[in-house]
Amino acid sequence: MFPPRSQRILLAVLAASALLSAFSGRLNPYFLDVALGAGISVVLASSLNLINGFTGQFSLGHAGFMAVGAYASAMLTTTLAPRLGLSANLLQWGFFPLSLVAGGLLAALAGIAVGAPSLRLKGDYLAIVTLGFGEIIKVVLQNVDAVGASRGLTGIPSHTNLFWVFGSAAVTVYVVWGLLNSTYGRGFLAVADDEVAAEAMGLNTTRYKITAFVVGAFFAGVAGGLYAHLKGYLNPGGFSFDKSIEIVVMVILGGMGRHSGVVVAALLLTVLTESLRQTGAFRMIVYSVLLIVLMLTRPQGLFVWPLWSKKEGRP
Amino acid sequence: MSGPLLQLSGVTIRFGGLTAVSSVDADVREGELAGLIGPNGAGKTTVFNMITGVYQPTEGAISFGGRPTAGLKPYRITELGIARTFQNIRLFPSLTVFDNVRVAFHLHLDHDSVHSLTRGPKFQAEEVQLRERTRELLSIFRLERVQDEPAKSLSYGDQRRLEIIRALATRPRLLLLDEPAAGMNPTEKDELMKLIRFIRDRFGLAILLVEHDMKVVMGICERIHVLEYGRKIAEGTPSEIRGDPKVIAAYLGEEPVKES
Amino acid sequence: MTEFLQQVLNGVSLGAIYALIALGYTMVYGVLRFINFAHSDVFMLGAFVGWAAVERLHLPTRSFGGGLAALALAMAVCAILGVVIEKLAYKPLRNRSTLTVLITAIGVSLLIQNVSQNPTIGFGPNPRAFPELFPARQIHLGGLTVSTNQIVVLAVTVVLLAVLYWIVHRTKTGTAMRALSFNATAASLVGINNDRIISFTFALGSALAGAGGVLYATNYPSIDPLMGTLPGLKAFVAAVLGGIGNLPGAALGGLLIGLVETFVSGTRLSTFRDAIAFAILIAILLFRPAGLLGKLKVEKV
Numbered sequence: 001m002f003p004p005r006s007q008r009i010l011l012a013v014l015a016a017s018a019l020l021s022a023f024s025g026r027l028n029p030y031f032l033d034v035a036l037g038a039g040i041s042v043v044l045a046s047s048l049n050l051i052n053g054f055t056g057q058f059s060l061g062h063a064g065f066m067a068v069g070a071y072a073s074a075m076l077t078t079t080l081a082p083r084l085g086l087s088a089n090l091l092q093w094g095f096f097p098l099s100l101v102a103g104g105l106l107a108a109l110a111g112i113a114v115g116a117p118s119l120r121l122k123g124d125y126l127a128i129v130t131l132g133f134g135e136i137i138k139v140v141l142q143n144v145d146a147v148g149a150s151r152g153l154t155g156i157p158s159h160t161n162l163f164w165v166f167g168s169a170a171v172t173v174y175v176v177w178g179l180l181n182s183t184y185g186r187g188f189l190a191v192a193d194d195e196v197a198a199e200a201m202g203l204n205t206t207r208y209k210i211t212a213f214v215v216g217a218f219f220a221g222v223a224g225g226l227y228a229h230l231k232g233y234l235n236p237g238g239f240s241f242d243k244s245i246e247i248v249v250m251v252i253l254g255g256m257g258r259h260s261g262v263v264v265a266a267l268l269l270t271v272l273t274e275s276l277r278q279t280g281a282f283r284m285i286v287y288s289v290l291l292i293v294l295m296l297t298r299p300q301g302l303f304v305w306p307l308w309s310k311k312e313g314r315p
Numbered sequence: 316m317s318g319p320l321l322q323l324s325g326v327t328i329r330f331g332g333l334t335a336v337s338s339v340d341a342d343v344r345e346g347e348l349a350g351l352i353g354p355n356g357a358g359k360t361t362v363f364n365m366i367t368g369v370y371q372p373t374e375g376a377i378s379f380g381g382r383p384t385a386g387l388k389p390y391r392i393t394e395l396g397i398a399r400t401f402q403n404i405r406l407f408p409s410l411t412v413f414d415n416v417r418v419a420f421h422l423h424l425d426h427d428s429v430h431s432l433t434r435g436p437k438f439q440a441e442e443v444q445l446r447e448r449t450r451e452l453l454s455i456f457r458l459e460r461v462q463d464e465p466a467k468s469l470s471y472g473d474q475r476r477l478e479i480i481r482a483l484a485t486r487p488r489l490l491l492l493d494e495p496a497a498g499m500n501p502t503e504k505d506e507l508m509k510l511i512r513f514i515r516d517r518f519g520l521a522i523l524l525v526e527h528d529m530k531v532v533m534g535i536c537e538r539i540h541v542l543e544y545g546r547k548i549a550e551g552t553p554s555e556i557r558g559d560p561k562v563i564a565a566y567l568g569e570e571p572v573k574e575s
Numbered sequence: 576m577t578e579f580l581q582q583v584l585n586g587v588s589l590g591a592i593y594a595l596i597a598l599g600y601t602m603v604y605g606v607l608r609f610i611n612f613a614h615s616d617v618f619m620l621g622a623f624v625g626w627a628a629v630e631r632l633h634l635p636t637r638s639f640g641g642g643l644a645a646l647a648l649a650m651a652v653c654a655i656l657g658v659v660i661e662k663l664a665y666k667p668l669r670n671r672s673t674l675t676v677l678i679t680a681i682g683v684s685l686l687i688q689n690v691s692q693n694p695t696i697g698f699g700p701n702p703r704a705f706p707e708l709f710p711a712r713q714i715h716l717g718g719l720t721v722s723t724n725q726i727v728v729l730a731v732t733v734v735l736l737a738v739l740y741w742i743v744h745r746t747k748t749g750t751a752m753r754a755l756s757f758n759a760t761a762a763s764l765v766g767i768n769n770d771r772i773i774s775f776t777f778a779l780g781s782a783l784a785g786a787g788g789v790l791y792a793t794n795y796p797s798i799d800p801l802m803g804t805l806p807g808l809k810a811f812v813a814a815v816l817g818g819i820g821n822l823p824g825a826a827l828g829g830l831l832i833g834l835v836e837t838f839v840s841g842t843r844l845s846t847f848r849d850a851i852a853f854a855i856l857i858a859i860l861l862f863r864p865a866g867l868l869g870k871l872k873v874e875k876v
Contacts, residue, residue, distance in 0.1 A: 004434045058674055121860055123673045124610050128811070129860050132853035139850040175432060182431040182438070183445050186418040190407045197405035200367060202393035202422040202485050211428060245681060252678060284689040291682035296667055299675045 006178060013170040014163075021163035032162070036230055038270040039165035040223050045250040045266035046172045046259070047219035052248070053256035054180055055212035056192025057118045058127040061134025062220050062247050067239035068110050068137060069103030069221025070228040071147050074156045076102060077229065081157075096159040100168070100225040107221025108214045110137070115213030119206055134244055141236040152235035153228075160230040168226060169263075172219045177259050179215070188212060189257075242284075246273075249291055255301025265302065318381060320345045320521050321366065321397075321489055326375035328365060335361045336545045338375070343489060343521050348511070350532045351525045352556075353542035354565055359525040360402055362542070363491050367399050368392040380488070394422055398487035400478045402494050402525075406466040412477055413462040417449045419484035449484070455517075456480050456510075472503050476510070483518065490514070492524040496531045504528060508535050533557065541565070577718030582837050588725040588794070590833020591732035595787035596810035597817070597825035598739065599780030605756035605820035606776045609673055612680035613660055615807020616687040617653050617781045621788025622705065622798045623691070623698060624649040629706040642708035642793075646731065649789045650782040657781025658774045666770070691800035698800055705796035708789070728790045735786060736826060742779070743822065752776055756820060805849060809836065812856040818869020827867065 003011075024032055044066065051059045076099040077091075086095055114133045118126050142150045179185050190198040191208045198205050228234050250269050254262030276283040294302065319342035326339045336358040343349050351359050364370045366377060368389040377384045379395055387395075407415050424445075430438045453459040456476055461469060469477060475495060482490055492511070496504050508531055515522050526532050532539060533553040541549040541556060543565040549556060556562055596618055603611045628634045628645035635641035664683050668676045691697040714721045743749035751772045754762040763769050791806060792798050813832040817824025832852065839848050859866060 004439065007434060058677075117857065117861055121864065124677060125860055125864065127674075127677060128610070128815075129857055132856050136850050136853050136857075139847060139853075143847065178432045178434065179428060180431075182426065183417050183420060183442060184424060184427055184431055186410065186414050187421055189410055189414075190418045193407040193409055194405050196369070196389075197401065197407065198418075199389040200393060200399055200401075200405075201419040201481065202390050203418070204388075204390050242685075245685070248678070282693070284685060285693065288682045288685035288689060292664060292679055292686065295675050295679040295682065296664070299671060 006174065006181075010170055010174045014167050017163045017166035017170065020166070021161050024162050033230075034271060034274050036160060036162065036165050036226075037274070038267045039162075039169045040226050040230070041247075041250065041266040041270045042169040042263050043165075043172045043219055043223040043226070044247045045254065045262045046169070046176050047216040047223070048247050049251050049254070049257065049259070049262045050176045050179070050188075051212045051216040052251050053258070053262070054176075054192060055188045055209060057115075057209055057212060058123060059114070059118075059130040059213070059216070060127050060241070060244050060248065061114060061130035061132070061137075062216075063239040063241070063243035064114070064134035064137035065107040065110055065217040065220035066224035066227065066243070067141060067236065068217075068224065069100075069107040070224030070234055070239070071103075071141060071153065072106045072221070073099035073103035073225030074153055074228040074234055075147060077157055077159065078153070078155060091157070092159050092161075096229065097164065100164070100222050103225040104218040104221035107224065108218040110221075111213040111215075111217025112210060114217070115210045118209050118213065131241060131244070134239075134241065138236050138239055141239075148234070150236065152233055154233045156228050156232050156234065158229055158232055160226050165226055168219075168222055172222075173259060173263060175215065175219070246287075249287070252291075252299075253294065253302050258301065261301055319343060320347075320380060321523070322376075322378045323362075323366075324376045324378075326362070326365060326372045326377060328361060328370060329373045334545060336365070336372075336542075339542070339545075339547045341540050341547060341550070343523050345488070345521055346515065346519055347521045348515050348535055348537050349521070349523045350536035350539040351523060351542065352527070352529075352532055352539060353548075356544075357542040358545040359542055360493060361545075363399060363493055363525060366392075366491065367397060393485055393487075396486070396488035397491065398482035398485045398489075399491035400475075400482055400493055400495060402497070404471075404474050404478055406474060406478055406481070408465070408467040410466055411463050412458060412466050412469065413449060413453065415466045415477060416452055416481050416484050417445060419481045420445050420448065422485050452480055452484060471498060475499075475507075479510070479514070483514065487520055489521045489523065492522060492526075494525055494527065496526055496528045504531055507531065511535055581719050582841060583834065584719060584721065584725065586834035586837035587830060588728050588833070589837055590813075590830035591728055592787050592791050592794075592829075593806065593810045593813045593833050594826040594829025595732060595735065595783045595790070596807060597814040597829045598822060599784045600811050600814040601817070601819055601822060601825040602752070602776050602780045604814070605822075606752060606759075606773055607665070609665075609676050610680065610811070611665075611777075611780075612677070613683040613687060614780070614784055615803035615810070616684050616691075617657055617660075617803075618784040618788045618791070618807055618810075619691070619798075619800060619803035620656060620687070621649040621653045621785030622792040622802065623788075624652045624785065625708065625789040625792055626703065626705055626798060629708070636706050636708060637710040639709060642727070645708055646786055646789050649785040651785075653785025653788070654778040654782040657777040657784075661774055661777040666773075688800055688803075700800060702797045702799035702802075705792040705798050707796070708793055722794075724793050728794060731786065731790060735783060739779070739783070739822070748772065748775060809852045812852045812859075815856060816859055816866055818866030821866065821869045824866055824868035 044062065048059065048062045051057050077096065081091060081095055114130055117129045121129060141147060147153055180188060187198070187203045187208050190201070190203060191205045195205050250266045251262055253269065254265030273283060276286060321343040323339055323341045326336060327334065328336045339362065351362065353359055361370065365372050368384060368387050368391070371386065379397060382395065384392055384395070407418070410418065425441055426438050450459055450462070453462050458473065458477060458480065466474065466477060479492065479495065496507055499507060511522060511524070512535055536553060539551065539553060539556045540547060541562050548561045548565060549559045551559070596614065599614050600611065603609070625645045628648050629636055634645050660683055664679050665676060668679060692700045709724060709727050712723045714723065743752060751762065751767045754767060755769060755772050759769060809832050810829060813828035814825045816831060817826070817828030835851070836848060839851055
């Protein structure tokens with residue numbers, strides 16, 4: 001039966017996003033903004049879920065990948081595109097997605113660099129190293145004049161729209177789901193459970209871990225590009241440890257290693273943070289209390305079915 | 316193929332100042348049911364770990380099917396045809412019984428990450444086939460009824476069996492069993508002995524087992540290698556070993572060797 | 576040459592503070608096998624207690640007695656805080672996976688930071704001036720400029736290290752701590768009250784962090800709720816450098832990181848100063864994860 005059901009669902013979602021995007025002019029600009037932000041969060045959370053939730057590699061530097069993708073695609077649209085003299089449509093529908101992919105690929109390269117330590121380190125240690133890489137990326141960006149250093153990068157054209165965002169979200173979820181739902185994909189989970197046993201069963205644990213980091217980083221890079229062309233400006237400070245933690249919370253809330261749970265958590269949390277934006281300083285307080293309470297009471301995540309199960313999930 | 320399936324020549328391993336295994340020569344022939352015994356701390360699991368590539372010998376050589384295994388990573392050695400179980404059961408706890416076995420078919424997959432995304436007809440056909448083979452394997456050992464349960468919910472005895480089945484899914488030519496009878500009662504041990512013989516006969520592979528229970532070892536092994544303090548002190552058939560004074564001396568203070 | 580010695584002095588003085596903080600990280604790791612992310616915030620609160628001792632409790636400034644009193648107060652408050660955090664947030668997770676506890680620790684850290692930053696219930700985000708606790712004077716020796724504050728830092732650190740050594744090696748509690756760090760199950764089986772020893776370890780580590788906070792603020796008298804992040808990170812790197820779980824290692828590591836940072840600040844790479852700490856961390860974990868003085872645990876197959 002071709003194409004399989006999962007691909008038909010993907011195409012349906014893409015078509016729906018295209019339709020929605022065409023009518024986006026009619027939508028309340030504030031809601032549109034929130035929706036776009038939520039979609040970007042879905043890409044970030046799903047991609048991190050592959051690394052953390054499914055492959056069990058604790059990565060605290062996801063914002064770093066996002067930053068790489070954001071800056072890469074923004075540099076392309078602000079410095080390269082104008083020289084090519086392309087029409088507006090070509091920019092929006094041709095150049096922009098290419099710049100997103102370019103950003104993703106660069107982020108994927110970073111993913112190899114960050115994933116390499118995972119071959120030798122576990123748990124706490126890996127978490128710290130990934131955190132370190134995230135911070136190093138940020139510091140480097142703060143010191144490179146060509147991308148605006150600490151002043152930031154401005155004047156990024158707003159190419160991001162509903163189609164690109166929801167489309168990317170759908171593709172990300174499809175890729176993560178697809179990868180895992182195969183005999184090959186069970187390997188990620190095996191590596192997460194017991195690396196020694198996985199190796200003994202013939203699984204190349206190195207390849208699995210690197211693959212997880214590379215794919216996860218790629219989509220984080222795409223999310224970064226989408227983010228850059230939504231906000232219009234970039235500042236390295238926005239890709240700090242705090243941002244990485246926000247994404248980690250979404251993955252945990254959604255129940256590390258549950259596709260649908262993570263999507264729901266990403267959407268919910270983005271909306272929640274938006275509505276708390278009024279309360280400003282209290283937002284992060286609520287956030288941190290939420291995190292602690294969650295870990296104490298329901299470490300398997302909020303959206304794990306059945307809701308009443310007491311079993312501890314992946315963490 | 317001439318020559319033994321697995322060959323250890325002068326295998327030695329040192330950890331810092333400690334020599335855990337010293338100049339061990341041993342071999343396992345195709346389709347043979349062999350045993351590796353010795354008092355605690357003799358180095359048996361260390362030998363297993365060297366065969367499977369978890370440790371590299373400091374001196375000496377190991378070859379499998381005529382091929383030296385030096386420097387190969389564990390998954391490559393499994394690719395060559397050696398599978399194992401562990402002393403402390405190492406199943407994949409969060410996977411189902413079914414998936415524990417299915418994932419071990421990995422080595423013989425035609426598809427990879429890209430195919431998981433394109434999901435074309437060949438991919439789907441192979442997936443169906445793999446599920447069928449997994450179900451088949453599980454039903455041979457009568458575990459298909461619990462195939463959707465998480466592996467960690469099985470009884471201890473069933474978990475041990477599952478670990479063996481999982482190793483079989485990699486289609487090994489040599490199966491290493493690390494204390495398969497540990498923690499079993501006499502009835503379970505009898506079942507295990509039948510199971511091991513059955514596996515060797517049905518799948519035509521060689522089996523090397525490390526075991527403390529003499530009844531099991533004497534009962535099914537065709538040839539037994541004996542280690543003490545990292546050195547091999549004897550090798551032979553069960554009756555030869557039973558009467559060997561060096562072996563008896565090594566086990567002095569432990570349970571007397573039982574007649575099978 | 577005097578330039579070099581001056582840098583060494585500055586580096587040692589900074590390193591001493593990192594050592595104090597690093598000891599807290601390493602003690603908790605040794606006993607519980609987890610990285611207490613909230614430790615750097617206890618350090619920050621120590622500085623604020625020192626500030627409050629003068630601004631709210633009106634302890635005298637520019638006096639050794641007053642300074643030491645403020646130091647002691649900060650240490651006491653932080654010790655209590657450390658125990659409270661442990662009992663509320665970490666103890667319930669004693670048998671959960673490392674990742675769960677790690678995330679909780681991150682949550683606690685964020686909570687403390689954000690509550691402190693809050694203008695209504697906390698201190699507000701803006702930096703404030705730290706009062707002059709000890710009478711500050713510059714002494715000129717040869718070509719060197721030594722500030723009395725630096726001497727205070729060194730003296731206090733040496734005393735605290737000596738006390739710590741005495742506790743760990745000459746008291747029953749200290750022996751119990753060491754036993755716990757080797758094997759928690761065995762420790763409980765020989766009659767050690769693991770919970771009490773763990774609380775004691777937290778209290779000790781937090782007290783040292785509190786002292787570090789006051790001393791740090793003495794030398795760099797501008798405090799704000801986020802001041803703990805960078806020093807905390809560098810102290811953590813120091814602990815890993817020395818071998819996480821190893822007490823002399825933490826002290827050594829602190830010293831080394833302090834020296835490296837001071838020397839790097841004097842070069843062109845100074846803006847990358849903070850990234851250097853991360854780079855060192857990654858290098859250690861990749862090439863010598865056991866640290867300089869530590870021993871790597873091998874997983875039994």
